[in-house]
Amino acid sequence: MKEKLLTLDGLDGYQFEELIAKIMKKKGMSNIKITKKSRDVGKDIIMEDSEDNLVLVECKHQNFVGRPIIQKLQGAINHEEQRNQNRNVRGIIVTSGNFSKEALEYNEEIGQNIELIDGTKLKEICKELKLVILNGKVQVLINESFKNISKNQSKDLINKNYSKIYWSKEHKPNIKSNFEFIPVCYIKYLVKFDTNTSVGCIDSYSSSGEIAVDGVTGNELNNEVKDFFFSSKIDIEQIKDEYGDKKIPFEFTENDIEERAINSIIEEHTHSIGYTGNNNVSYVKECIPKRRDIDIKKFVPIYLPYWDNNLIIKKMRYNQKFYVKGSNQFYTNDHLLICKICEKEKSEYEDMNVCPDCGRIVCNRHRKIDYFDKETPICTLHAKPFKLWLQNRYFAKIENRNEYKRLWESKNLLERLYEDKIVLTLIVIFIILSIILISS
Numbered sequence: 186m187k188e189k190l191l192t193l194d195g196l197d198g199y200q201f202e203e204l205i206a207k208i209m210k211k212k213g214m215s216n217i218k219i220t221k222k223s224r225d226v227g228k229d230i231i232m233e234d235s236e237d238n239l240v241l242v243e244c245k246h247q248n249f250v251g252r253p254i255i256q257k258l259q260g261a262i263n264h265e266e267q268r269n270q271n272r273n274v275r276g277i278i279v280t281s282g283n284f285s286k287e288a289l290e291y292n293e294e295i296g297q298n299i300e301l302i303d304g305t306k307l308k309e310i311c312k313e314l315k316l317v318i319l320n321g322k323v324q325v326l327i328n329e330s331f332k333n334i335s336k337n338q339s340k341d342l343i344n345k346n347y348s349k350i351y352w353s354k355e356h357k358p359n360i361k362s363n364f365e366f367i368p369v370c371y372i373k374y375l376v377k378f379d380t381n382t383s384v385g386c387i388d389s390y391s392s393s394g395e396i397a398v399d400g401v402t403g404n405e406l407n408n409e410v411k412d413f414f415f416s417s418k419i420d421i422e423q424i425k426d427e428y429g430d431k432k433i434p435f436e437f438t439e440n441d442i443e444e445r446a447i448n449s450i451i452e453e454h455t456h457s458i459g460y461t462g463n464n465n466v467s468y469v470k471e472c473i474p475k476r477r478d479i480d481i482k483k484f485v486p487i488y489l490p491y492w493d494n495n496l497i498i499k500k501m502r503y504n505q506k507f508y509v510k511g512s513n514q515f516y517t518n519d520h521l522l523i524c525k526i527c528e529k530e531k532s533e534y535e536d537m538n539v540c541p542d543c544g545r546i547v548c549n550r551h552r553k554i555d556y557f558d559k560e561t562p563i564c565t566l567h568a569k570p571f572k573l574w575l576q577n578r579y580f581a582k583i584e585n586r587n588e589y590k591r592l593w594e595s596k597n598l599l600e601r602l603y604e605d606k607i608v609l610t611l612i613v614i615f616i617i618l619s620i621i622l623i624s625s
């Protein structure tokens with residue numbers, strides 16, 4: 186297996202802290218808070234471990250960490266222990282470099298209440314967590330997708346839809362089926378913040394939400410697609426090795442995706458509040474959440490199976506694209522429902538017809554039924570007309586037209602009159618009008 190990378194080039198101290206916070210979250214820590222930059226009180230991050238202990242973390246993005254850093258964190262631990270009498274407090278120091286011999290000895294002396302993580306160990310932790318860090322950013326490398334279907338199942342689906350189209354049984358289509366895994370990240374979050382003015386707190390805002398970000402474009406996923414996948418149980422499976430090349434790689438790192446999500450969240454939860462100032466004047470204040478007001482509760486990178494089926498009937502091509510979640514599909518593209526003549530989209534396959542001459546799938550307005558056999562459909566481009574006096578009759582087959590022509594020619598005047606409904610109607614109208622005129 187390829188060596189996992191841990192490059193931290195170009196990170197400043199704060200970015201290093203953010204990265205460590207991310208790694209800690211993946212290690213199962215909760216309530217992670219990065220303390221304010223300005224107040225260096227011997228702890229950069231405060232969090233809780235799975236046993237509910239309070240954990241103070243000091244991050245040092247430097248080559249060498251000496252004894253004073255340990256002393257300082259020990260001081261912070263003592264302070265926290267006094268503040269929280271009933272809680273255990275422990276510490277961690279993380280560095281991208283090494284600890285001095287003196288520091289290691291001192292830590293031994295004070296009883297190893299503080300865990301020391303140097304650059305090498307940090308690398309091992311990342312390896313265990315299957316994290317690839319490149320220039321301080323967490324790369325998204327996952328192998329999970331929603332439950333997919335097989336190629337045959339996909340073909341069965343298109344056949345099932347196609348079979349509902351009128352006259353489709355006469356024309357077996359040629360189907361090519363392919364799929365890709367689309368990378369996305371699903372994020373669940375909480376936003377909580379107060380807005381203060383000179384008259385005090387005017388708004389206590391608290392809300393939760395979810396967002397899905399496309400791993401290729403970085404844009405928010407279409408809401409319908411998001412709901413299709415994430416509004417009910419997430420049914421996950423591992424992508425088999427043989428389908429590895431179907432995965433479209435994430436173009437964005439976890440950091441970038443989170444960044445984009447946070448920007449959208451800020452935009453979505455910004456709102457205005459009206460209040461009255463001490464001088465009795467009304468104001469409107471814009472309440473904007475800050476990054477630290479947003480708590481990312483869930484960050485799930487996952488692949489969405491997306492099928493691209495092509496179907497050929499005679500020389501006509503049709504495309505169907507749909508997402509798959511187990512036994513459900515969400516169609517984004519369905520040419521079988523679009524009339525090849527007027528290009529209008531219908532909602533039911535039952536409203537469509539296949540032309541046996543050209544393979545066009547057309548709506549009922551653009552198909553004729555053979556007047557002689559009363560069943561064969563034909564598109565309006567290929568319907569074979571036969572003109573009576575004023576009315577046209579249409580045929581799918583030339584032999585049916587000839588047969589009908591013979592019949593027409595054998596009819597007497599009255600029978601022909603009865604057959605040509607337009608002429609018949611005109612005559613009836615003429616007679617009625619004449620009667621009205623005469624009687625008046």
Ligand SMILES: [Zn+2]
Binds near residue numbers: 526529548549
């Ligand atoms: Zn049409």
Ligand SMILES: [Zn+2]
Binds near residue numbers: 542566
């Ligand atoms: Zn046709």
